[in-house]
Amino acid sequence: MKSFGITLKHSFLVLLLLLLSLTTEAQRAKYVFYFIGDGMGLAQVAATEAMLAARHNNDGFDHLNFSKFPVTGIITTHAANRLVTGSAAAGTALASGHKTNINRIGMNGDNTEPLNSIAYYAKARGKKVGIISSVSIDHATPAAFYAHRPDRNDYYEISQDLAASNFDFFGGGGFAKPNGGGDKSPTTWELAQNAGYTITRTRAQFDTLSPAAGKALAVAPRLGGSGAMPYAIDQTADDIPLAAFVEKAIRMLHNDHGFFIMCEEGKIDWACHANDAVAMAYNIEALAQAVAQALEFYQQHPDETLIIVTADHETGGLALGHALTRYDSYLSMLTSQKVSMERFAAIADSVFAIPEHNHPDMAMALVHKYYKLGNDDGIQLTDREYNLLQDAYLVSTQQKKIDDKDAMRLHYGHEHALAATATRILNNKAGLAWTTWSHTASPVPVYAIGAGAEHFSGVYDNTDVPKKVAQAMGIKMEEKKRSEEIELIIIDK
Numbered sequence: 001m002k003s004f005g006i007t008l009k010h011s012f013l014v015l016l017l018l019l020l021s022l023t024t025e026a027q028r029a030k031y032v033f034y035f036i037g038d039g040m041g042l043a044q045v046a047a048t049e050a051m052l053a054a055r056h057n058n059d060g061f062d063h064l065n066f067s068k069f070p071v072t073g074i075i076t077t078h079a080a081n082r083l084v085t086g087s088a089a090a091g092t093a094l095a096s097g098h099k100t101n102i103n104r105i106g107m108n109g110d111n112t113e114p115l116n117s118i119a120y121y122a123k124a125r126g127k128k129v130g131i132i133s134s135v136s137i138d139h140a141t142p143a144a145f146y147a148h149r150p151d152r153n154d155y156y157e158i159s160q161d162l163a164a165s166n167f168d169f170f171g172g173g174g175f176a177k178p179n180g181g182g183d184k185s186p187t188t189w190e191l192a193q194n195a196g197y198t199i200t201r202t203r204a205q206f207d208t209l210s211p212a213a214g215k216a217l218a219v220a221p222r223l224g225g226s227g228a229m230p231y232a233i234d235q236t237a238d239d240i241p242l243a244a245f246v247e248k249a250i251r252m253l254h255n256d257h258g259f260f261i262m263c264e265e266g267k268i269d270w271a272c273h274a275n276d277a278v279a280m281a282y283n284i285e286a287l288a289q290a291v292a293q294a295l296e297f298y299q300q301h302p303d304e305t306l307i308i309v310t311a312d313h314e315t316g317g318l319a320l321g322h323a324l325t326r327y328d329s330y331l332s333m334l335t336s337q338k339v340s341m342e343r344f345a346a347i348a349d350s351v352f353a354i355p356e357h358n359h360p361d362m363a364m365a366l367v368h369k370y371y372k373l374g375n376d377d378g379i380q381l382t383d384r385e386y387n388l389l390q391d392a393y394l395v396s397t398q399q400k401k402i403d404d405k406d407a408m409r410l411h412y413g414h415e416h417a418l419a420a421t422a423t424r425i426l427n428n429k430a431g432l433a434w435t436t437w438s439h440t441a442s443p444v445p446v447y448a449i450g451a452g453a454e455h456f457s458g459v460y461d462n463t464d465v466p467k468k469v470a471q472a473m474g475i476k477m478e479e480k481k482r483s484e485e486i487e488l489i490i491i492d493k
Ligand SMILES: [Zn+2]
Pocket: 038, 039, 086, 087, 090, 269, 312, 313
C-alpha cells in the first residue's frame, strides 16, 4: 500500500510538472510586436482619445485599441546622466535594458561597452527580425535596436550597422544622410544593397515585395528632407501608411521559429516638439492602425503572440486644460486645422516669397484657411490673439527681430513663428496647454496583451521593458557580446 502511495504521488508529480512545462511553453511569446510611440505620454493618448470623441460631438474618451489592452504599466524614462531623457538614451534603454548617457546608440555611457538589443538576442535564437519607423530608419529609436555608436548624429555609421545587422526587414522612412552629409561613398543605399537587401522605393515595388526577395528594406515613396515619412495628417493615397509596413513585415517574417518586430511611430514626437496636438493625434491614430495589424495576427495566434505598446518619453509637457479655458474644453475646435504645422509653415513661406503676397492680410487669410481662425465665419480671435499673429507674421518674414532670446524661445521655440503661433492659439482655445518644445521626465505608459503580458503590470523603469520581453520570449539577455559575435552564432545555427 505504502509503495503504491508513493508511486501514485510520483506519477501525480510527474503529471503536474508536465502540465506546468506545457503551460509555460504555451505562454511563451514566439511572435513579438514591440510598438514605441515616440514622445507619447499618457496625456498624448488621452488627448487623442478625447479629440476622437469630440469629432463625434461627444464628451469623454473614445478609447484606442491599445488602451483597451488587459495589462498596463508605468515606466520612468530618465537617462544615466539627465532626468529629461533623449530618444537615443531612451531607445537604448528600451532596446538593451541598460541606462546610458544622452545621445548614445547601443553603447554604455563611457562608450567603452556595446549594449546589445533584444532584437539581436531574438535573431540569435533563430527568430526573424523587423525594424520599422515612420521617421528615417537610421533615427535614434530604430537605431538603438541594431547599431552601436557613440552619437546618434553619426547617421552614416549607423547605416553601416544597419547593413551589417543581417536583420530581415527594415521598413518606413529612408536615411537622414545617404551621403554622410557630404560625398561619402558608397551611399547608405548602396551599403544596404551590397549587404544583400532588396530595396523598394515605390508603391508598385512595395506591393510586389514578397518573402522570396529575402532581406528587404522597404521605404516610403515620399520622404521629407530628413528622410521621414510625411505626417499622417498630410499623407495622401500615394503614401504608404505605417500600418501597411507592419502588415508587410508580418508577411515577410512569418515563420515557424517566430519573429520580433519593433515598430516606432516617430512623428508623434515631432508633432509634440511642434506643440501641434492635431498632427500628434493623427500620428497616434496611425500607430493604433499599425497595432490593429498586430492584433489581427494575435487573434490567429493568441497563445504565442505578445504585443506591447509603450513610449520612450513624453514630449511637450502636454496638459488637458488651459488657464484661459479654466474648467472647459472645446476640443471639437481642433477639427478646423487642415494640415500639420510643418506643412502650414511651408505653404506660408511659399506664399510670402511672392512680394505682392507678403503682407499681414495674407497672413490672416492663410491662418483662416488652414486653422479657421478669425473672420466672421471662423473661430473668434481676441485682440491679444490677433496681435500675437501679426507679430508672428513679422518675425517669420524677418520684418521684426526680437532680441530677447527667452521671449523667442517661449513664443516660437525653433519653429516657424506664424505657424507656431496659429497652432498654439488653436490648441489653447481648445483647452490644451504645452509647457515646453522639448521632452519632459513624466513617466509614460506601457500597454500589453498576449503571451507573457502579465509581466508588464506595475510601476518600473524603461530598462525593465526589454528584460520583460525577453522573459516572455523565454530568452536571456545577459551575454556581453558584440553584435558580430552574435552573428557568428546565427551562422553556426
Ligand atoms: Zn524620442
